[in-house]
Amino acid sequence: xxxxxxxxxxxxxxxxxxxxxxxxxxxxxxxxxxxxxxxxxxxxxxxxxxxxxxxxxxxxxxxxxxxxxxxxxxxxxxxxxxxxxxxxxxxxxxxxxxxxxxxxxxxxxxxxxxxxxxxxxxxxxxxxxxxxxxxxxxxxxxxxxxxxxxxxxxxxxxxxxxxxxxxxxxxxxxxxxxxxxxxxxxxxxxxxxxxxxxxxxxxxxxxxxxxxxxxxxxxxxxxxxxxxxxxxxxxxxxxxxxxxxxxxxxxxxxxxxxxxxxxxxxxxxxxxxxxxxxxxxxxxxxxxxxxxxxxxxxxxxxxxxxxxxxxxxxxxxxxxxxxxxxxxxxxxxxxxxxxxxxxxxxxxxxxxxxxxxxxxxxxxxxxxxxxxxxxxxxxxxxxxxxxxxxxxxxxxxxxxxxxxxxxxxxxxxxxxxxxxxxx
RNA sequence: GGAGAGUUGUCCGAGAGGUCGAAGGUGCAGCACUCGAAAUGCUGUGUUCCCAAAAGGAACCUAGGGUUCGAAUCCCUAACUCUCCGCCA
Numbered sequence: 001x002x003x004x005x006x007x008x009x010x011x012x013x014x015x016x017x018x019x020x021x022x023x024x025x026x027x028x029x030x031x032x033x034x035x036x037x038x039x040x041x042x043x044x045x046x047x048x049x050x051x052x053x054x055x056x057x058x059x060x061x062x063x064x065x066x067x068x069x070x071x072x073x074x075x076x077x078x079x080x081x082x083x084x085x086x087x088x089x090x091x092x093x094x095x096x097x098x099x100x101x102x103x104x105x106x107x108x109x110x111x112x113x114x115x116x117x118x119x120x121x122x123x124x125x126x127x128x129x130x131x132x133x134x135x136x137x138x139x140x141x142x143x144x145x146x147x148x149x150x151x152x153x154x155x156x157x158x159x160x161x162x163x164x165x166x167x168x169x170x171x172x173x174x175x176x177x178x179x180x181x182x183x184x185x186x187x188x189x190x191x192x193x194x195x196x197x198x199x200x201x202x203x204x205x206x207x208x209x210x211x212x213x214x215x216x217x218x219x220x221x222x223x224x225x226x227x228x229x230x231x232x233x234x235x236x237x238x239x240x241x242x243x244x245x246x247x248x249x250x251x252x253x254x255x256x257x258x259x260x261x262x263x264x265x266x267x268x269x270x271x272x273x274x275x276x277x278x279x280x281x282x283x284x285x286x287x288x289x290x291x292x293x294x295x296x297x298x299x300x301x302x303x304x305x306x307x308x309x310x311x312x313x314x315x316x317x318x319x320x321x322x323x324x325x326x327x328x329x330x331x332x333x334x335x336x337x338x339x340x341x342x343x344x345x346x347x348x349x350x351x352x353x354x355x356x357x358x359x360x361x362x363x364x365x366x367x368x369x370x371x372x373x374x375x376x377x378x379x380x381x382x383x384x385x386x387x388x389x390x391x392x393x394x395x396x397x398x399x400x401x402x403x404x405x406x407x408x409x410x411x412x413x414x415x416x417x418x419x420x421x422x423x
Numbered sequence: 424g425g426a427g428a429g430u431u432g433u434c435c436g437a438g439a440g441g442u443c444g445a446a447g448g449u450g451c452a453g454c455a456c457u458c459g460a461a462a463u464g465c466u467g468u469g470u471u472c473c474c475a476a477a478a479g480g481a482a483c484c485u486a487g488g489g490u491u492c493g494a495a496u497c498c499c500u501a502a503c504u505c506u507c508c509g510c511c512a
Binding site: 039042043045046047049050052053055056057059060061069072073074075076077079080201244374376 | 469
């Protein structure tokens, strides 16, 4: 959520920033009028409440003095009704204002290049070159099916499209990748492992920005008004919602493995084969809570921490900075890490690392006590995949496939796999 | 799923229709005492909103409704926590 004061003081600046996303103004133009109206009604009702409070304090004194309070009480009854009426109006205005604000995305950071979509993303660096095969490489869904470690047909039988069954060494590979990533982040790096609930309430989904705008993308559990998490970002960021963290605790680094559930509404026909776009996939996530002044340095190090996974696995990748039009709703700046996928003949997103600045912190009310000023201030939140597990498995299968159809296990995973090759 | 108890400020805890933003303690900050520290004493110490700011005002005792001139206090609904029973990995 954007700061209403910022909109009030620098409307043109905020408008220009929001419009960098090339998708209109998201209702921002309604804000100044609603804000003015709110303050007008607020001033009026507060003045009435002031009179109500003052007179209410006088009544017991008058009664004690033995005076008749009937007339005053009657007048107060009228006032009370008027206040209720105005309070109702105020609540409506505030609801509309809040709904409008919740529907406005974050403003892109100054370094973000303007662009309508992913074609304007900028490549920043590359690790290794795409491998040249001496034979015709297969797609991971064929490799997995041929090795009998992935079963898409039976997954369709028990669930439907966009689900996968992992079998034998396939299941073990998925688990090995998860364990390898978590060990890297918690032992070699400084993240604290979290295993959160996979269902969350509406408040949590609103705190990180999935609601109210993107409800149709989520799986919903009506029985309890819960949502299946689309990413660990939701439970892990909201872990500290409504809290004031001691400054000394910052920065806070968390990592979490969770399954992720996405309805994939609106992506019918895209990436229908294989592990790339599923209703359920596993992911290891990195989340940071940091002091505002450090958040862009923290974004660099978080991205490096995610890249480390790919380096250890020896998978070719590149890092791009998303253009303003491709930026996620809550993000101020995002780096995508893209892994080379031979079957696609291009790089495919495997991690998305974002700085949300105070946008999520304001929604979820996550603050820290600034020791210098003594004031509670919003933290900056960041997160990134470290990494998407299914896509990592797909990339391993494709990049490490051999001419005989077998797949060599990357060195770093062998102690988790117990075998050097799947054949 | 059934029965009951609870949810107050950093934390603990009083409160039971008006003088309560809320006693007391604790934590924190400052001052005094001290060579220094501890102990002790004194003072201060929540958040948000409105107002250019100050002064001032409004709101907040889990959330949302209601009763009342007036609600932390009474009523209703919901969420959460705890205890007992049932069920269950």
